[in-house]
Amino acid sequence: MSSKETEAKMRYARYYAGVLYATSQLYQKGNDDLVNGLNRLELEWENICQGQRWVASLTPSNHTAAELCSRYPDAGVYCLELRQHPSERIQWLQDALQAARQINDLYCETACLGNLGLAYSKLALYQEAIIFHQQSLTIDQELLLENGIASDWNNLGAVYQSLGDYTQAEQYITQALELFTRLSDRRGEVFALLNLGNLKNSRGQFEQATQYLQQLLPILEEIGDLHLAAGALNSLGLSFTYLGQTDRAVEMYQRARNIFQIIKNPREEAKVLNNLGLLRMESGNTDQALEYFQTALNLAMQLGDPINQSNTLSNIATCWAARGNLDLALDYHLQHLELASKMNYLPGKANALGNLGLLYAARKDYSQAAQYYTEQLTLCEQIQDRRGACAALGNLGILYKSQGQLERADELYQHQLSLAKEMGDRQITANALTNLGNVYAGQGRVAEAIGLHREALLIFEALGYQPSAAAAHFNLACALAEDRTLQDAVSEAQAALSIYQQIHHPAESMVNSQLAAWLLEIQDPERPL
Numbered sequence: 001m002s003s004k005e006t007e008a009k010m011r012y013a014r015y016y017a018g019v020l021y022a023t024s025q026l027y028q029k030g031n032d033d034l035v036n037g038l039n040r041l042e043l044e045w046e047n048i049c050q051g052q053r054w055v056a057s058l059t060p061s062n063h064t065a066a067e068l069c070s071r072y073p074d075a076g077v078y079c080l081e082l083r084q085h086p087s088e089r090i091q092w093l094q095d096a097l098q099a100a101r102q103i104n105d106l107y108c109e110t111a112c113l114g115n116l117g118l119a120y121s122k123l124a125l126y127q128e129a130i131i132f133h134q135q136s137l138t139i140d141q142e143l144l145l146e147n148g149i150a151s152d153w154n155n156l157g158a159v160y161q162s163l164g165d166y167t168q169a170e171q172y173i174t175q176a177l178e179l180f181t182r183l184s185d186r187r188g189e190v191f192a193l194l195n196l197g198n199l200k201n202s203r204g205q206f207e208q209a210t211q212y213l214q215q216l217l218p219i220l221e222e223i224g225d226l227h228l229a230a231g232a233l234n235s236l237g238l239s240f241t242y243l244g245q246t247d248r249a250v251e252m253y254q255r256a257r258n259i260f261q262i263i264k265n266p267r268e269e270a271k272v273l274n275n276l277g278l279l280r281m282e283s284g285n286t287d288q289a290l291e292y293f294q295t296a297l298n299l300a301m302q303l304g305d306p307i308n309q310s311n312t313l314s315n316i317a318t319c320w321a322a323r324g325n326l327d328l329a330l331d332y333h334l335q336h337l338e339l340a341s342k343m344n345y346l347p348g349k350a351n352a353l354g355n356l357g358l359l360y361a362a363r364k365d366y367s368q369a370a371q372y373y374t375e376q377l378t379l380c381e382q383i384q385d386r387r388g389a390c391a392a393l394g395n396l397g398i399l400y401k402s403q404g405q406l407e408r409a410d411e412l413y414q415h416q417l418s419l420a421k422e423m424g425d426r427q428i429t430a431n432a433l434t435n436l437g438n439v440y441a442g443q444g445r446v447a448e449a450i451g452l453h454r455e456a457l458l459i460f461e462a463l464g465y466q467p468s469a470a471a472a473h474f475n476l477a478c479a480l481a482e483d484r485t486l487q488d489a490v491s492e493a494q495a496a497l498s499i500y501q502q503i504h505h506p507a508e509s510m511v512n513s514q515l516a517a518w519l520l521e522i523q524d525p526e527r528p529l
Contacts, residue, residue, distance in 0.1 A: 006058060013051035013068055019044050021075040028078060030224015038263055041079055048076075056095040059102065069099035070108040073115060082227060082265050085305065086122035093119060110139035110148060117155055121162065124307065124347045126383070129159050147188065150179035154192050161199050164386035166424045169199055190219055190228055197235050201242070202387075204427025207464045209239040227268075230259035234272050241279050244466030244503045249279055270296040270308045274315055281319050282467075284506045289319050310340045310348040314355055321359060329359055350379040350388050357395055361402075370399055390416050390428045397435055401442065409439050430459035430468065434475055441479050449479045470499035474511055477518075486522050490515065 019040070026037025041048070052072050058065035073080060073092045080089060093116045100108035117132035133156045140148035157172030173195045180188035193216045200209035213236045220229040237252035253276045260269040277292035293316045300308035317332030333356050340348035357372035373396045380388035397412035417432035437452035457472035477492035493515040500508040 006062070009054040009058065010062075010065060010068070012047075013055045013065075013072075016044065016048045016051035017055075017068060017072055017075050020048050020072070020080075024076045024078050031226065034224060034226050035263060038079060038082065041076070041083060042264065045083065052092060052095070056099075059095070059099045063103060066099040066102045067105075070096045070103065070105055070112070072096060074108065074111050077111075077115070081118075082263065085303070086119045089119045090116065106139055106143060107145075110136045110143070110145070113139070114148070114151060114155060117159070121155075121159055122307075124162070124345060126159050126163050130156065133159065146179060146183055147185055150176045150183065150185070150188055151191075153179070154188070154195060157199070158195050161195070161202055163384050164202075164388075164390075164423050164425070165384075166199060166203050170196075170424075173199060186219060186223055187225070190216060190223070190225070193219075194228065194232055194235065197232070197239075201235060201238050203425050204242070204430075204463050204465065206239045206242045210236060210243075213239065226259050226263050227265065230256040230263075230265075230268065230272075233259070234268075234275065237272075237275060237279075241275070241282075242463075242465045244499075246279065246283065246503065250276070253279070266299045267303055267305055267308060270299040270303075270305070270312065273299070274308075274312055277315055277319070281315075281322060283504065286319050286323050290316065293319060306339055306343045307345060307348065310336055310343075310345055310352075313339065314348075314351055317355060317359075321362065326359060326363060330356075333359060346379060346383045347385060347388070350376050350383070350385060353379065354388070354391055354395065357392075357399075361395070361399055366399055366403060370396065373399065386419055386423050387425070387428070390419050390423075390425075390432075393419070394431060394435060397439075401435075401439055406439050406443050410436070410443075413439060426459050426463060427465065427468070430456040430463075430472070433459070434472065437475060437479065441482055446479060446483045450476065450483065453479050466499050466503055467505060470496045470503075470505065470507070470511075473499070474507075474514075477514075481518060486518055490518050490522070493518065 023037040023041040026033045055065045055069040059069045073096050093112050097112040113132045113136035117129040120129040137152035153172045154176035157169045160169035177192035193212050197209045197213035213232050216232045233252045233256035237249045240249035253272050257272045273292045273296035277289040281289035297312040313332050313336040317329045321329035337352035340352050353372045353376035357369045360369035373392050377392035393412050393416040397409045401409040413435045420428035420432050433452045433456040437449040441449035453476040460469040460472045473492045473496035477489040480489035497511045
């Protein structure tokens with residue numbers, strides 16, 4: 001390549017790196033400027049990409065090109081995430097990292113490492129993400145970059161949350177929030193508070209999650225970051241869903257979706273659509289759920305986004321299973337497994353294996369179901385997904401309990417309970433207590449079963465998760481009925497019915513029917529039921 005051609009390419013790349021930087025500056029101003037910045041980014045996107053490709057190709061033999069290449073991704077640090085697929089972002093960052101090391105620029109190197117960690121997290125490659133964030137943290141500590149250190153802690157916390165290590169996650173995120181606050185870094189505080197809210201959701205602490213997330217909203221209004229605002233609203237929707245506040249959840253999801261449409265982020269919009277679909281499916285409206293899921297799937301396919309596509313296929317399959325069409329559900333679950341395996345998306349593969357286990361259990365093919373659950377458990381242990389492992393243990397326990405193998409079910413539920421307590425996940429802890437209570441009831445250990453169901457009920461009530469609290473009341477009622485304390489059983493069943501009626505839950509009719517039977521038995525103990 002001639003020197004004139006090289007210089008022409010460098011001028012081109014410098015100019016469009018400047019355009020990229022200008023769009024990022026507009027993004028940081030927020031609100032209308034943010035939208036204008038993203039619109040300009042979209043308009044100039046092909047030219048910006050061409051500039052990056054040229055400087056990357058010139059880097060090995062050109063020091064000036066290496067300097068520009070090392071800074072190219074950071075020029076658009078706030079807005080590139082909205083436009084680039086994680087795989088494309090990784091390629092840019094790998095080019096920049098190589099260039100930064102070539103010119104011995106530690107400041108660019110640590111920025112690239114941190115952003116690589118974020119990109120690998122988007123692909124659910126969490127162990128790789130931890131390595132990059134730890135490398136970034138080491139350099140930031142060496143350079144005494146406090147904002148960088150806080151960001152590294154915050155990012156590590158988010159990764160450990162995804163892995164189900166909630167204690168480690170909270171430690172990192174809390175440290176990050178304290179440091180961001182001391183540094184008066186408002187944007188950093190927002191990221192940390194959002195991660196804390198998401199962590200509380202993961203731990204089943206939904207009231208606390210809403211407190212953190214609602215604390216975010218005035219800060220987001222101040223800085224005008226629509227993307228982060230939509231993320232907070234989506235997380236609030238999840239909190240309200242689990243609290244049984246369906247109308248508020250729908251409001252949050254719709255507001256989040258509207259913002260993602262305004263800033264043209266279909267990848268995040270697809271996630272919101274999936275949440276809306278899950279909410280509708282939970283309430284029994286499977287027609288509307290399928291509409292949301294299909295729209296999300298169309299967006300994911302248009303984007304070439306296999307992770308969103310994989311997750312949506314799983315939701316569609318679950319919805320068809322809820323409608324009783326197990327053949328169609330099987331077809332979608334197999335599509336999900338095939339796609340997740342092809343892209344080596346291990347969390348998605350583990351989820352697909354678990355869902356296939358559920359489907360075969362519904363078909364009463366217990367041998368095949370156990371095989372899928374066991375494969376799921378093995379994979380979750382391999383990738384250190386403790387939440388997924390708990391799900392597999394719980395489902396294996398249900399399987400063995402249904403076959404009368406109560407001792408084996410007891411072992412599995414004890415393992416689930418131990419892992420849940422180790423994680424600090426109160427929701428899974430309560431689920432495990434419920435499962436054990438049902439096993440003990442089946443073994444005739446009714447007093448112990450009643451104690452476990454009471455313990456689970458206290459947790460669900462403390463978490464404020466109404467559907468689970470209602471189910472816990474009813475489980476306790478059944479155990480009390482086994483103990484022949486029917487008046488107490490009726491009281492618990494009435495408590496369950498009251499909650500189900502408030503939230504319009506489909507389990508209402510089942511509880512009402514059992515309650516009527518117990519009332520009849522109290523009135524006429526000799527009456528055959």
